[in-house]
Amino acid sequence: MATVAVFGSAGAVGLEIARTMVLQPDVTRLVLVDIAEDKMRNEANDCAMLAEKMRLEAVEVVPVVTDLTRDGAIAEVLARYQPDVTVQAAIPISWYTLANSVPKDIWKRVNYEARLGPFLPLLLSFPIRFMEGWRDAGAPGKVIQLSFPDIVNPVLAGMDLAPACGSGNTENLCSTLRMMVADRLGAPTREIDIKLIAHHFHSWFQRSPAEMPELQQNMFHFQAFCRSHEVTAEMLGDPSFLQDLRKRYPYQRPRFAATSVVKNTLRMLRNDGLVTHVASPACMGGGLDARYVNGGWQPVLPQGVTLDDVEAIFARARHADGVESIGTDGTVTFTDRGNGAMAELLGFDCKVLKPEEVHARAEELLHCIKTLRAAA
Numbered sequence: 119m120a121t122v123a124v125f126g127s128a129g130a131v132g133l134e135i136a137r138t139m140v141l142q143p144d145v146t147r148l149v150l151v152d153i154a155e156d157k158m159r160n161e162a163n164d165c166a167m168l169a170e171k172m173r174l175e176a177v178e179v180v181p182v183v184t185d186l187t188r189d190g191a192i193a194e195v196l197a198r199y200q201p202d203v204t205v206q207a208a209i210p211i212s213w214y215t216l217a218n219s220v221p222k223d224i225w226k227r228v229n230y231e232a233r234l235g236p237f238l239p240l241l242l243s244f245p246i247r248f249m250e251g252w253r254d255a256g257a258p259g260k261v262i263q264l265s266f267p268d269i270v271n272p273v274l275a276g277m278d279l280a281p282a283c284g285s286g287n288t289e290n291l292c293s294t295l296r297m298m299v300a301d302r303l304g305a306p307t308r309e310i311d312i313k314l315i316a317h318h319f320h321s322w323f324q325r326s327p328a329e330m331p332e333l334q335q336n337m338f339h340f341q342a343f344c345r346s347h348e349v350t351a352e353m354l355g356d357p358s359f360l361q362d363l364r365k366r367y368p369y370q371r372p373r374f375a376a377t378s379v380v381k382n383t384l385r386m387l388r389n390d391g392l393v394t395h396v397a398s399p400a401c402m403g404g405g406l407d408a409r410y411v412n413g414g415w416q417p418v419l420p421q422g423v424t425l426d427d428v429e430a431i432f433a434r435a436r437h438a439d440g441v442e443s444i445g446t447d448g449t450v451t452f453t454d455r456g457n458g459a460m461a462e463l464l465g466f467d468c469k470v471l472k473p474e475e476v477h478a479r480a481e482e483l484l485h486c487i488k489t490l491r492a493a494a
């Protein structure tokens with residue numbers, strides 16, 4: 119018997135989470151929270167219908183309409199339903215809306231030159247509110263926070279607001295690699311073991327205009343095994359392998375961030391210690407293998423790899439994503455290139471982001487985007 123709550127459940131990712139989560143026998147109550155009442159109530163009804171057709175066990179689907187920006191709203195929901203796992207997937211404006219709301223030529227340059235890092239205020243504002251609400255409710259259960267987890271979750275940890283993990287991004291990269299190796303060897307995916315240490319940048323890169331040398335300078339850690347026999351050299355030795363990865367990586371497919379969430383939720387509810395690739399386990403700055411034991415994610419490193427090696431991979435990738443550093447108190451400094459592009463193209467100049475400035479900076483960035491949109 120477990121309660122799972124999904125905040126932002128009427129959104130592109132949230133509704134996919136809800137539809138998959140409702141089919142899991144471990145979940146006996148699903149609380150769906152959003153401000154978009156009609157959409158969310160439709161979604162809750164769809165989930166109940168799905169369960170009615172597909173499940174043997176009973177499940178309760180509870181729609182909750184609330185505005186997360188209202189003081190006390192988040193804590194009220196969490197205190198009432200006491201979820202075992204809560205998913206934070208609410209955001210004031212989605213990436214897909216952003217990409218379509220700015221003139222195409224400018225968006226192309228922003229996405230390529232600034233990267234995702236300098237958009238941090240918009241991606242961090244709701245997660246801060248959410249984790250504060252969770253703390254105010256007495257910290258019930260565990261939180262999966264999936265807004266840009268490789269950067270947002272370490273910042274939250276610096277503010278003493280740590281969620282359990284993220285989801286998505288590098289988890290999709292790991293799945294794609296496993297399927298590619300399986301196909302090339304003609305083996306079932308279950309017989310392929312992938313050791314991946316990677317960052318959001320490595321996921322973004324796959325469908326970006328960035329050139330291969332940039333990946334090679336900031337490479338992820340990758341090892342592949344088929345029935346315990348290492349095949350990494352065979353895979354990487356073929357120049358078409360990384361090219362094919364770019365073609366196969368799922369682009370703008372919210373379903374796979376969602377299925378990552380459900381996978382991680384099941385590991386957490388079952389507390390079974392099975393190893394899986396997780397985005398930002400225990401607020402680490404990227405994705406790697408981890409197991410959930412004693413109420414927390416613990417990293418599982420490949421043989422011969424140290425935590426310093428892991429951090430070096432994350433630090434290079436973070437920089438390529440537009441973030442120079444994350445201070446221990448959660449202060450973020452952006453790269454000159456990233457901030458320069460934001461200042462030139464969007465009129466938003468923020469070289470350093472302090473935790474206490476996040477909400478105001480998020481408003482300012484949203485205003486810059488709307489101004490550009492109105493002028494287009």
Ligand SMILES: NC(=O)c1ccc[n+]([C@@H]2O[C@H](COP(=O)([O-])OP(=O)(O)OC[C@H]3O[C@@H](n4cnc5c(N)ncnc54)[C@H](O)[C@@H]3O)[C@@H](O)[C@H]2O)c1
Pocket residue numbers: 125126127128129130131132151152153154184185186187207208209210211212213214241264265266267284285286287372375
């Ligand atoms: N980790 C990954 O792989 C990955 C991939 C895609 C998206 N994401 C993240 O998932 C999150 C959701 O993205 P999306 O594309 O589904 O966005 P979306 O805009 O489609 O959904 C966001 C939802 O939040 C709700 N919301 C907005 N303001 C609210 C408020 N004040 N109170 C209550 N609810 C409110 C909206 O109504 C909407 O249903 C984002 O943080 C995004 O960065 C992560």
